[in-house]
Amino acid sequence: MNDILAEILAHKRREVESAKNTRPLSQLRATPTHAAPCRDFTAAFARSGPEPGLIAEVKQKSPSAGVLRQPYDPVGIVRQYADGGAAALSVLTDTTYFGGALEHIQQVKSAVKLPVLRKDFLVDPYQVDESKSAGADAILLIADALPTEQWSPMLETALSLGMSVLVEAHSSSALDTIIEVLPTPRANVLIGINNRDLARQVTDLAHFETLSRRVPPGFPRIAESGIHTRADAQRMHAAGATGLLIGESLLKSNDPATQIRTLLGRS
Numbered sequence: 001m002n003d004i005l006a007e008i009l010a011h012k013r014r015e016v017e018s019a020k021n022t023r024p025l026s027q028l029r030a031t032p033t034h035a036a037p038c039r040d041f042t043a044a045f046a047r048s049g050p051e052p053g054l055i056a057e058v059k060q061k062s063p064s065a066g067v068l069r070q071p072y073d074p075v076g077i078v079r080q081y082a083d084g085g086a087a088a089l090s091v092l093t094d095t096t097y098f099g100g101a102l103e104h105i106q107q108v109k110s111a112v113k114l115p116v117l118r119k120d121f122l123v124d125p126y127q128v129d130e131s132k133s134a135g136a137d138a139i140l141l142i143a144d145a146l147p148t149e150q151w152s153p154m155l156e157t158a159l160s161l162g163m164s165v166l167v168e169a170h171s172s173s174a175l176d177t178i179i180e181v182l183p184t185p186r187a188n189v190l191i192g193i194n195n196r197d198l199a200r201q202v203t204d205l206a207h208f209e210t211l212s213r214r215v216p217p218g219f220p221r222i223a224e225s226g227i228h229t230r231a232d233a234q235r236m237h238a239a240g241a242t243g244l245l246i247g248e249s250l251l252k253s254n255d256p257a258t259q260i261r262t263l264l265g266r267s
Contacts, residue, residue, distance in 0.1 A: 001197050008097055009145060012121045015096075016040050020126055028126075030132040033106070034161075039115035041164035042188050044087035045220040045243035051264050052237045055117065055222065056081040056256070057247030058108070059092035059098025063082045064201060068251040069100075073113045074104045079258065082112040084260030090117045090245055093134075095177040106135045117166060121145060126159045138164035146200060152181050159188055166222060168192040175211050181267035185218035190246065192222040205232060209239040 028034060044053035056085040060072040078089055091108060092100035107115055118136035131139050139158050140153045158165050178191060195207045203226035215221050223236035224245040238242055253259040260266040
C-alpha cells in the first residue's frame with residue numbers, strides 16, 4: 001500500500017467516526033431513499049456485446065492528476081455523459097482528495113436516469129447504509145485497501161439492500177482474494193481490474209489483459225484506468241471487458257458526449 005492510499009484510508013476512518021456521531025445508523029435506515037429500490041447497475045455489463053458498456057466518472061480532482069474540471073458542475077457533466085450514451089455513472093464522494101460530496105449522488109440521479117455507483121474509500125459497514133441512504137445504486141469495494149474480513153461483510157450488506165457491488169483489484173494478490181471469496185458468479189457482483197499499480201503509481205493496460213484471464217467465467221469484468229482512446233477501449237473489450245470505467249479523458253474533454261461516442265465507436 002502506498003503512502004497516499006494509507007493517508008486517505010486513515011483520514012476516511014476519522015471521517016466515518018465523525019459521521020456516525022452526526023447521523024447515527026438508525027437515522028440513515030429511516031430515510032425514504034434507504035428503502036427505495038435501486039436502479040439496475042449490473043444489467044448493462046452482465047454480458048459481452050458488440051461494445052462494452054461505459055461507466056462514466058465525475059470527480060473534480062485526484063491526488064495523481066490534480067484538478068480535472070474547473071468549474072465543477074456534476075449535474076451538467078452527467079447530462080453530457082447521458083447524451084453520449086454512458087450506461088452508468090461513477091460519482092466520487094470523497095471531498096478532501098477528490099472534490100466530491102455525498103450530496104452529488106442525489107443531484108445527478110435527479111438529472112438523469114442512469115444508475116449510480118458511489119465511488120469512495122469504504123472502510124466501515126456504516127458507509128454501506130450511508131451509500132444506500134444517499135441514493136447510490138452500487139458501491140465500490142477496493143480489495144487492495146482492506147483485509148477480506150472487512151470488505152466481504154460489506155459486500156453481503158450491500159447485496160441484502162438490493163445494491164450492486166463492484167469489487168476492485170489493483171494487484172494479482174487482491175484478485176486471488178476476490179476469487180477465493182467469489183469462486184462463482186453472484187447476482188449484482190462485478191469484478192473490476194484497475195490498470196493503475198498502487199505501489200508504483202504507473203498505469204498499464206496490459207495489467208487488465210493479464211489478470212482478466214483469471215476471472216471466473218460469468219462475472220461482468222470492468223476495465224478501469226488508463227483508457228483514453230478508441231483503440232484503448234477496443235483493446236480492453238478484446239481482453240474480455242464487458243464494461244469500462246473512464247473518468248479523466250472525459251473530464252478533460254470540452255465535449256464529453258462526443259468523446260464517449262468516439263470511445264465506443266458511435267461517432
